Every structure is written in structure tokens, then in C-alpha cells.
Amino acid sequence: MELSPSIIDKLEDIEAVDVVIGIQTKNVESTILHVLNVVYDGITRYLSSYRTLVVVSDGFSTDRTMELADIFDISPVKKIAIEQMGEPGKGNGMKTIIEIAHELNARAVGFVDGDLLSIKAEWIGELVRPVLYGRTDLVVPFYVRDKFDGLITNNFAYPFTMSYYGTDVRQPIGGEFCISRRLMGSLREHPLFPSDFGIDIFITSVAAAEDRRIREAMLGLKLHESTTKYVDPESSIVPMFRQVVRTMFDLAIYYTDKSKSMRSRDNDIAEVSDYFGPSPVPVKVDREKMFSTIVERYSGYGSVYRSVFPPRLFEHIGDFINGSAAMDAESWAECAWRMFAEYRKEKDVMLIDALRVIWFARFVSFYDECKDMDMLEAENRIKENARIFRDVMKKVLDSE
Incomplete structure (x- = not known):
């Protein structure tokens, strides 16, 4: 330029x-x-x-x-x-x-x-x-x-x-x-x-x-x-997902060799210390509207999920849609890494769009997990989930 x-x-x-x-x-x-x-x-x-x-x-x-x-x-x-x-x-x-x-x-x-x-x-x-x-x-x-x-x-x-x-x-x-x-x-x-x-x-x-x-x-x-647009993420924050994640995935592919040596360092995630700072502005969440959006969007990507995910994981997503299971941190991590592994082969943005629905499902379950937590408790949960995400990555990517 x-x-x-x-x-x-x-x-x-x-x-x-x-x-x-x-x-x-x-x-x-x-x-x-x-x-x-x-x-x-x-x-x-x-x-x-x-x-x-x-x-x-x-x-x-x-x-x-x-x-x-x-x-x-x-x-x-x-x-x-x-x-x-x-x-x-x-x-x-x-x-x-x-x-x-x-x-x-x-x-x-x-x-x-x-x-x-x-x-x-x-x-x-x-x-x-x-x-x-x-x-x-x-x-x-x-x-x-x-x-x-x-x-x-x-x-x-x-x-x-x-x-x-x-x-x-x-x-x-x-x-x-x-x-x-x-x-x-x-x-x-x-x-x-x-x-x-x-x-x-x-x-x-x-x-x-x-x-x-x-x-x-x-x-x-x-x-x-x-920040006010978070009230209606379907029309504001969600459209950003494709651009951010596509860049994230493309760079991860570009740096595949470098990342292998970096992952081997196994750096630990910093612990959360006590917090004595100001209180953040609360973000309103319309949980029911989010769930309805997931159910509506899910059917459009069923064939993608069936082809990419193993049967047990595909069935677990169906259980979430039916309201009988949560999109827990481990299931979400496996969905994310398996979709990334598939994207490495095809670079099809439809995979990212399909993953967006599962990410939205994870946010709904995260909301359920943390709605009664204070900020420090929720931050500890985010750190714990990040460790799970890292452990699942090793299982999925290292098995290829």
C-alpha cells in the first residue's frame, strides 16, 4: 500500500x-x-x-x-x-x-x-x-x-x-x-x-x-x-466473528512450524490475584434470545457438524439444542480445534460460519455457569477454561 x-x-x-x-x-x-x-x-x-x-x-x-x-x-x-x-x-x-x-x-x-x-x-x-x-x-x-x-x-x-x-x-x-x-x-x-x-x-x-x-x-x-451493541450481538458482535477467526486461523496455518516449538514450552497461565480495582460497567445479556438464535441457525450447518465431528460430539451438540446438555468448556474446545484442523485442509469459510453457532452456544453455557459469580470468580473460570482449551488442542492437533 x-x-x-x-x-x-x-x-x-x-x-x-x-x-x-x-x-x-x-x-x-x-x-x-x-x-x-x-x-x-x-x-x-x-x-x-x-x-x-x-x-x-x-x-x-x-x-x-x-x-x-x-x-x-x-x-x-x-x-x-x-x-x-x-x-x-x-x-x-x-x-x-x-x-x-x-x-x-x-x-x-x-x-x-x-x-x-x-x-x-x-x-x-x-x-x-x-x-x-x-x-x-x-x-x-x-x-x-x-x-x-x-x-x-x-x-x-x-x-x-x-x-x-x-x-x-x-x-x-x-x-x-x-x-x-x-x-x-x-x-x-x-x-x-x-x-x-x-x-x-x-x-x-x-x-x-x-x-x-x-x-x-x-x-x-x-x-x-x-459496548451498547452487546445487547444485540446477533446484529453487531457476531458478524465480527468471521473476520477475526478467519484471520486467527489463517495466521495459525502460516505459523504452523513456529507454533510447534512455542507450544512445547508449555508456559503456564498466570493465576488470578485478588482484585481491588473499580467495578466494570455491567453488560446485559438476553439469554433466551441468544438460545433461540442458536436453534434457528443450527439446522443450516447440520451436515457440516456431522462430517467434521465424531458421533459423540455431534450428539452432544444435539443435546444442547434440545436443552438437555450444556456446551461445556471441553466440548467447545474440541469443536473449535477440530474445525480448525478441517479448515487447514480446505480453508472454507463455511466452517467458520458453522463454528460461530457453536461459539454462541458456548457463550450461553458460560453465561449459565457465571451469572451468579462475581468478577474474580468468573475470571478464574475463564483461566480454567483456557487450560482446558490448551489440553484439548494437544489431543486434537498432535493426533493428526
């Missing part, structure tokens, strides 16, 4: 910089000024001795996002607001920021979303300074989240990344990141760079697979406008 002439023109008066802070936006006119103001505050507090450029990379907004981002003055910090290159999609928006950072020879590139409500100035320091100080190649966020927040993270992205790469990154698709110049080089040249929602798991997976240093930043509570 080469920078467009219009972007090159905006960079003419900007010399080399140390840091680029990228803000991805799309129809966020209600939050962009707040995010810009907090980013400015963070730069002046924590990065005042560095040459920093703020880049607003907009994904073809139809509201006033670009207009507001363009006119908002954060002098003396430099800022440009540009329309991202390529097709609509978060990945292309971040790739645009990375190409600008490469052009300006930046040492660190931080990313924040433009719809954040809880962003604080301290986030900028926590994300960027460990990279500038040479302590890490990738900073990923650790947010305080409700036990039912992170639908894809808790039951899939986290245990998969931990199991396959031996890297215990609790929130591998957290949204906010900072990358080093070295990792930036690996990412921008990678043949599997995704155009959309797979970008977060792409960054974490590449860093893990290529043995880059990864560090978590404690950012506290996270609240953004898209």
Missing part, C-alpha cells in the same frame, strides 16, 4: 517524527473531539520531549467526523486528518497509519479508537513509553471488563492465542496498541495483513509467532459506544 498523493501532500511540512498516535474513526462525531482532546493532554504530559504526530484515519464517515477532526486545533502538537486508503475496514485504516509512520521513520506507533468514552491521558503514556524506552515491541491493553464483555475474547481469541503460541495475553483483541519500529516492519510487509476487524488479532498473533516482546498496559475501565 503506497501513500496516496493527497496524504503525501499533507506530510510535506512534517519532518521525521518519533511517535505517531493514530486514531481510527467512522461516524464518531459525538466522541472524536473528546478523544482528540485527551490524546493531546496525554502527549503534552507524557511525550512532550518527543516529536509526535496525531493521525486521524477516517473510514469514510458520512457524518461530521472528518470536519470536526480537521478543524480541532491541538497546537503545538501536529495533527493531520485523512481519509484512509483502500476499502472501508479497520485494518485498512490502521495500515494507512502504519504507512505514514514508516514514511516519517517513527520509532513507535500507538493506536486508539475514535469512539472511546473512557480514554484517559495516562493511556498515552502507558501505551507508548514502554516501546520508546526499548522495553517491548508491542503493548496490548488490559481493561477491567464485565464478565460478559469480550464475547470473542474470553472463550476463543484468548484461549486460542495462549494455547497455539504459548503467550498468555489476556486481551489479544483489545483495540488499543503500541508497536515498535521493528514490529511495524514485520506487520507492513506481512502477506496476511487484514483489511478489517481481524487487525487486532493479527497484530498480537504476529508479535507472538515472531517472538517479539509483548507487554500489557493496565488501562482500567473501558467504555466506548459500541
